[in-house]
Amino acid sequence: MRVLAVEDDQRIAADLKTALEAAGFLVETCEDGEDAWFLGDTESYDLVILDLGLPGMDGLSVLKKWRANGRDMPVLVLTARGAWTERVEGIDAGADDYLPKPFRMEEVIARARALIRRSAGRATALQSAGELTLDANRMSVAIRGVPVPATALEYRLLSYLMLHRERVVPPTELLEHLYGDDDAREANALEAVIARLRRKLGPGVIGTRRGFGYFLEGSGA
Known part of the structure; x- marks a missing residue:
């Protein structure tokens, strides 16, 4: 899952990045x-974590501009502002959740997972398609209840396919949500990850619709 963390405190930003990547x-x-406004308006993110007290343009203005332009990614607002009126203003502007500072990284991660699930219409952390099961809280993968080792990249790919399991996901969309801007987004790299997962998971788990993309078997896509 691809997350944009907007925070002008470099220490907090580094802590967020480390915890979320872990x-x-x-x-x-x-x-x-x-x-932040430019990135959120031109790139595709599964979640934005947004501080309100930002230089250049405050977070509330950024959020309002995103929503006015039809950008509907879930947004978790982080702020040192404690007044309930400001929390209401943030939610009215289009925030999906609100977490005041100081906060625990464990709560940020739990809320991030919940927001991404809800945005895809999923209620629980445990998701299944056919014989494949993913536990978002434990970041674990299983086939017929048997654990399968997966790298972080492999888990992100399976998680994205699981969240969007009612449809075929184009390769370009998968690449955008698997790799950062500094990484090579090449179709060959994606195909290599798919091939590794098929070897680990066995046949009948990841399907291909030629010319369209990938899907999870048994998901109705």
Whole structure:
């Protein structure tokens, strides 16, 4: 899952990046409101974690501009502002959840997972398609109840396919949500990851619709 963390405190931003990456997310960071607005308006993210007190353009203005432009990714607002009126203003502007500072990284991760699940219409952390099961809380993969070892990249790919299991996911979309801007987004790299997963999971788990993309077997896609 691809996350944009917008935070001008470099220590907090670094802590967010470290904790979220350890939890299996692909994380990009920025410190300026103008940069955040541009990234959120032109890139595709599964979640944005947004501080309100930003230089250049404040977080509330960034959020309002995103929503006015039809950007509907879930947004978790982080702020040192404690007044309930400001929390209401943030939610009215389009925030999906609100977490005041100081916060625990464990709570940020739990809320991030929940927001991404809800945005895809999923209620629980345990998701299944056919014989494949993913546990988002444990970042674990199983086939017929038997654990299967998976790298962080392999888990992100399976997690994205699971969240969007009612449809065929194009390769370009998968690449965008698996790799950061500094990584090579090449179709050959994606095919290599798919091939490794098929060897680990066995046949009948990841399907291909030629010319369209990939899907999970038994998911109705």
